[in-house]
Amino acid sequence: KYILDLTVTENLRLHANYVLLKLTSSPLLPEMLPGQFAEIRVDGSPATFLRRPISINYIDKERNEVWFLIQLVGEGTKHLGEAKIGDKINVILPLGNSFTMPQKTSNKLLLVGGGVGTAPMLYLGQQLAAKGHKPTFLLGARSDKDLLQLEQFTTYGDVYTTTEDGSHGERGYVTQHSILNKVDFEQIYTCGPKPMMIAVAKYAKSKGINCEVSLENMMACGIGACLCCVENTTEGHLCVCKEGPIFNINKLLW
Ligand code: FES
DSSP: OEEEEEEEEEEEEEETTEEEEEEEOSSOOOOOOTTOEEEEEOOSOGGGOSEEEEEOOEEETTTTEEEEEEEOOSHHHHHHHTOOTTOEEEEEEEESOOOOOOSSOOSOEEEEEEGGGGHHHHHHHHHHHHTTOOEEEEEEESSGGGOOOHHHHHTTSEEEEEETTSSSSEESOGGGOTHHHHOOOSEEEEESOHHHHHHHHHHHHHHTOEEEEEOOOOOSSSSSSSOTTEEEETTEEEEHHHHOSEEEGGGBOO
């Protein structure tokens, strides 16, 4: 992994609570895999000296950019959200393991994202499409305003949505979407709020579909030192930041 001072090339406010930060570096950014994350240092305020773990949203190879979708939830992320073009941001990357790429070409791959958990699904979808797969995206949010980057998702595969208020796609939760009854998916990848991922895992198990989840347990150090991110698994307590964040549901005690 690398510790780098990256330069802000763009900071887009996608929604009242989300920004998309695009960062570049010279020389070339290191290779990063879908599902991996970065620990981003928040400078400026003593209360926010910890780094924030943020998943890799997208890599723009041509522009040598890495994108991070940041939900403005606390002081640290709000500070990051105010970054200006040209600012330097210190990151450690890439961290963690990655999603497993399917062995044979498939058009029955389902990528389920909820809330800010849709972020890693964009890069995963891009990588799958680049390898000849045809991913299907199922994205859930509270309302239409919380569904982010839809246009980009549609460049890599079919996109289905659910919203809790019915303002976009089908009303309800992702696990209630009608596409699940129409297609026999072969593989599911998911990231989002834990109750959503547990519901997706249950669905996958009931259908015998292989499924990988990206856990977003509370993280501090990001390198397996503080033990604040442990998940109880079939192999005992594992650090999500080091052994994960991607786990096959067979390994989890859900
Ligand atoms: Fe510190 Fe995982 S975040 S051990």
